[in-house]
Amino acid sequence: MEKRKPIIALDFNKASEVHAFLTSFGDEKLNIKIGMELFYSSGPDIVIDLIDSNHDIFLDLKLHDIPNTVQKAMKVLAQLGVGMVNVHAQGGRKMMEAAREGLEQGTPPGQTRPRLIAVTQLTSLSEEAFKKEQKSFLSLEESILDYAKLANTAGLDGVVCSPLEAKIIHEEISEKFLTVTPGIRLETKITDDQTRIATPKQAALGGSDYIVVGRPITKAENPFETYQKIQNDWEKTLKEGVQSNDNQ
Ligand SMILES: O=c1ccn([C@@H]2O[C@H](COP(=O)(O)O)[C@@H](O)[C@H]2O)c(=O)[nH]1
Helix, strand or coil, X not given: XXXXXXXXXXXXXCHHHHHHHHHHHCCCXXXXXXXXXXXXXXXXXXXXXXXXXXXXXXXEEEECCCHHHHHHHHHHHHHHCCCEXXXXXHHCHXXXXXXXXXXXXXXXXXXXXXXXXXXCCCCCCCXXXXXXXXXXXXXXXXXXXXXXXXXXXXXXXXXXXXXXXXXXXXXXXXXXXXXXXXXXXXXCCCCCCCCCCECHHHHHHHCCCEEEECHHHHCCCCHHHHHHHHHHHHHHHHHHHHHHHHCC
């Protein structure tokens, strides 16, 4: 999955809507996220279909169950040929280790194991709701960092977090530990149900490895143009960031 391309969240509930939406993208090879809505309505067929069309897939099913169940489910998902899958870090270390084991068992010989990442705290969650509902003595950022460290200890490849936490996660864990960040908005005034948000440029400057973008593209008047603008902002800032680091 190429880092210079945003991951488009195809949150549709019909395969036909997906195909119609992708028409304007022509032959462009894309990073695509398939979430619960599309997978529950269209099943593995849509995954296979999009892989056959040469796209890279992040299958965002956020598994959260006992270790045995997650291991067996991951063993099945590994056979689909997707590039990335995920779990909720709140399922604990044993569950995350089992997820990884399941993926290793299920990956067909000669193929690469899908990357495994863990959701730390959903990007829709605010500091206020976190304090009220999770009764934690930590701050939201400390809790996110704590889950990221647990995911790293369990042998995962990275986490889902907001672009606002990518920098501290890289500083405290490692630059190589992936930060996959939804909560991307072109204007920070339009948030929908997200609370921890950033623009593509802010995400690149904050060190996100991947940005996940749904409604700003899927609901745009011209989705392909919007996608290109996001990709340009993201890629340009990534390059400039690398150059300014080289000059330090
Ligand atoms: O913490 C999380 C984890 C996953 N998501 C998913 O990302 C996209 C974001 O869509 P937008 O329309 O750009 O808000 C969506 O599919 C979520 O399920 C997330 O937002 N936050």
